[in-house]
Amino acid sequence: MSTEKTPVTFASSFERDIYEGLTADPKFLYSKYIYDRRGDELFQKIMELPEYYLTRAEFEILRTHRKEICQIFRGSKGFDLIELGAGDGKKTRLLLEELDKDGAAFSYIPVDISQNALHNLEAKLKAEFPTMKVLPRQGMYFEVLQQLSSYNSRKKVIMVLGSNIGNLLHPQAITFLKNIESSMNKSDMLFMGFDQKKDPQKILDAYNDPGGVTAAFNKNLLVRINRELKGDFCTEKFRHWECYDPESGTAKSFLVATEAMEVYLKKLDLRIHFKPWETIHTEISQKYDDETVTWLANQANLAITETFTSTEGSYKNYVFKKQ
Ligand SMILES: C[S@@+](CC[C@H](N)C(=O)[O-])C[C@H]1O[C@@H](n2cnc3c(N)ncnc32)[C@H](O)[C@@H]1O
Structure with a gap:
């Protein structure tokens, strides 16, 4: 187990879900939490991308x-x-x-x-x-x-x-x-x-724009956690990664830690350890x-x-x- 778990009480389902996702193995975060003011704006930008x-x-x-x-x-x-x-x-x-x-x-x-x-x-x-x-x-x-x-x-x-x-x-x-x-x-x-379901390349491109809007959209989860749970995620140390399995029709988005690090969420008194290349699964987009x-x-x-x-x-x- 790479992360220290301590018993906590949660003030909201957001707090509980973030705690559960970041102490799970493998780690995950629910995509519904991407949508705050900034997340809404980024999604509007995504909808205008030629790839989307x-x-x-x-x-x-x-x-x-x-x-x-x-x-x-x-x-x-x-x-x-x-x-x-x-x-x-x-x-x-x-x-x-x-x-x-x-x-x-x-x-x-x-x-x-x-x-x-x-x-x-x-x-x-x-x-x-x-x-x-x-x-x-x-x-x-x-x-x-x-x-x-x-x-x-x-x-x-x-x-x-x-x-x-x-x-x-x-x-x-x-x-x-x-x-x-x-x-x-x-x-x-x-x-x-x-x-x-369609040409797998077209699907990959839709969730992987070269300008990085989709990456910023996924990383907004970390930005939101930093703001609302007093966290110290360094978003530059995560890489957005998309993959698509044409057999199941499942596109999956990840944030991948590019180096070992420890992140602290003050509001939850939670210390999260990342190994190099450890993943956080952030979204699925089923076809x-x-x-x-x-x-x-x-x-x-x-x-x-x-x-x-x-x-x-x-x-x-x-x-x-x-x-
Ligand atoms: C991908 S956007 C699509 C918006 C719109 N339906 C469209 O087609 O342009 C998903 C929307 O659903 C909302 N959403 C995501 N998960 C939700 C949930 N579990 N309950 C309520 N709303 C949710 C988000 O806030 C966002 O506005």
Whole structure:
């Protein structure tokens, strides 16, 4: 064991998760903690990178099929559009504009772990669509999903864009889908984006830009730990490393210690030892094919009712209903 463990009490799930991740062997950190103000900004930069094809592919699907998608969303008594991990809502805006233009009766409930992202999104939408009912909810998917069953008076459309599900390994993705399914009624639907398996080089490039934006995005975990837990991580002593396994479709991001070091987190009174080239696993970005998406859906008692594909076939959005 390379790290000293002392019994600690935790003031938040952030503290507990960081402690558990950095005292584990091998070490890991959850990617959801990348998203603070700086993390949100870096992700917006990532979405503009020429290598990061995901945003453009999903944008193209929503722009091309927005009428049909909005038609599928609409219910006779109106509906609640609940978006999990909404981020800056740039793509969602296309659908909101269409629904607004059509005079659809709906409320938009963006959910995100990042209060900063929700604050910016709400301000943008209020300025552009002053009469739209926007009800942001800060929290983690699983917490908020438990409260979703209270939205039961009319149809619910649950939306997850950006292949956010790809941050979960298959067993966790199934739990995520099961949670969503259990909050759904027969007429409700789930609209979700899944990045597809493709040329492995294209996937590697998307998470490994030469300008280092993705590296800074991953290292933001260490910056945040330094700030919030009074840590002394030296970010230059970590190298961002990406790999992709074309068989499983799993892209994995790591921060690799370039030398032996000791890091101290004052707030947790935790000393963490790193051997040279020791890793911290920071993110997974799972890639899919139709068979895998169908299998995941079946595991959660969901059925695919519609599929929208980007021109190059590199990205798909699926509509799911309860089986
Ligand atoms: C990859 S970004 C995608 C944003 C947006 N869906 C898009 O397609 O542009 C992921 C978003 O999900 C949020 N997020 C990540 N993990 C989360 C979790 N466990 N619970 C709630 N939000 C989460 C992040 O704060 C971030 O805004």
